[in-house]
Amino acid sequence: MHARRTIAVIAAAAAALALAGCSSAAPEESGSGSAAASDGSFPITIEHAFGETEIPAAPERVATWGWGSTEAALAVGVVPVAMAQQSYGANADGVLPWVADELDELGVETPVILTDDGEAPPYEELIEAAPDVILAPYSGITEEQYDLLSEIAPTVAYPDQPWTTPWRETVSIVGTALGKADEAQDVLDDLDAQLAAQAEAHPELDGQTIAAVWDVGGTFYVYTQEDSRVEFLSAFGIEDAPAVAELANGDSPFFYTLSYEQLDQLDSDLILSYHDTQAEADAFLQSAPIQAIPAVARGQVAQVVGTELIAAVSPPTALSLTYGLDQLVASLSAAAQAG
Missing domain, CATH: 3.40.50.1980 (Nitrogenase molybdenum iron protein domain)
Known part of the structure; x- marks a missing residue:
């Protein structure tokens, strides 16, 4: 279960603590994803650990994988068509409480929940969801998995190392990929104010x-x-x-x-x-x-x-x-x- 792995010890102690990241954890010492355009115009090119990804047009069918990208997408007003299953702190459907609250507030149904077995992304489920972008800026995907995901849709990986993208950067990367960099900055400004x-x-x-x-x-x-x-x-x-x-x-x-x-x-x-x-x-x-x-x-x-x-x-x-x-x-x- 990648979620508990992330929270407790990220990827390294999966046997002992199958969540967090997940913030645990997310260090500030990661590289920066960058985009050729950040004003909402497309195409947009985002650099990451496996090279760069071009997103040719504003995504309409978004899939999220890993930790935090679902929330970032929702925060800038984009409801994914498919999102990663969570286990630690989530409900029986694999949805975290703040995500469930946001979906309720938006008045939309829960997106397709992508099965997370802790090993590899569910490629067949993703193919069925037919996304036009896959967002995984805070995840543990390997280069091989990235290549396979990229055959399904343009995929945005982490900027440096797996499970290490700072939370602010995750928000910024997702916002940029969706052509909503300004909205992402508004989200960050609001959180910083709180x-x-x-x-x-x-x-x-x-x-x-x-x-x-x-x-x-x-x-x-x-x-x-x-x-x-x-x-x-x-x-x-x-x-x-x-x-x-x-x-x-x-x-x-x-x-x-x-x-x-x-x-x-x-x-x-x-x-x-x-x-x-x-x-x-x-x-x-x-x-x-x-x-x-x-x-x-x-x-x-x-x-x-x-x-x-x-x-x-x-x-x-x-x-x-x-x-x-x-x-x-x-x-x-x-x-x-x-x-």
Whole structure:
């Protein structure tokens, strides 16, 4: 299940955490997709990791694959004819709550849900959907898969590495591909304004250092500044703790695993931990090894609890960033004021 793979550890720890990206995660250190035209005129050429894709005319039948492209398309007013199935935080049909809400608000039926077996895109389902563009700027498709998808329709891949496109860039790439770059920028400006309002309301967060972690299945994950779930916290003035970089062991640009014997070295003002359930969140705080973390010992812990909320920020998307934002900021604020 690519979704949980993405949120928890992106692609590298699929066996242990089959979501996130998915923001986990999405580092800021990716290349930039570019377009020959961004004013809505076509043809448009978008550069990406596998070369470049020309979109000859304004797409009318859009298919989305991976994470975040569905939300970006909807946010600029385009309803896909087919969209990737999600599992982590989604309903029984594979639709995330903020996507379902947007479809309801638009008064449209749920698009075809493309089966995601965690291996390869469902080529036959895509052929049947007959898209004129396939958007996968935040995904894990291989070059071979890209070539096969391109035989179905012009396909936009990620600009640099799989599962690493920053959330803002995902929105921009999708907007450009659809000839709606201005609308995409409006979406980003609105989200930035909401983040700025939260920062203004919570000056206690400014300058706080943080370590974002997930203790699951006997493995302790630490997320770096390259991960979107950490990067977007900078909007509140929160900084990645120096210890996060100092303890990094090269597992991935955006996360690494840390032994329980080293947890006393994970020094930060705040700890932000992720948990599927409240029971797991409570167990985390009661764990003897976890008590070795200085911020935990001080009681300066913020927690993201529940698959929907985790999915909303791991990484955030055009529709999910503000989903549960008040709850997240309140937890961070309480942790900051506990010191």
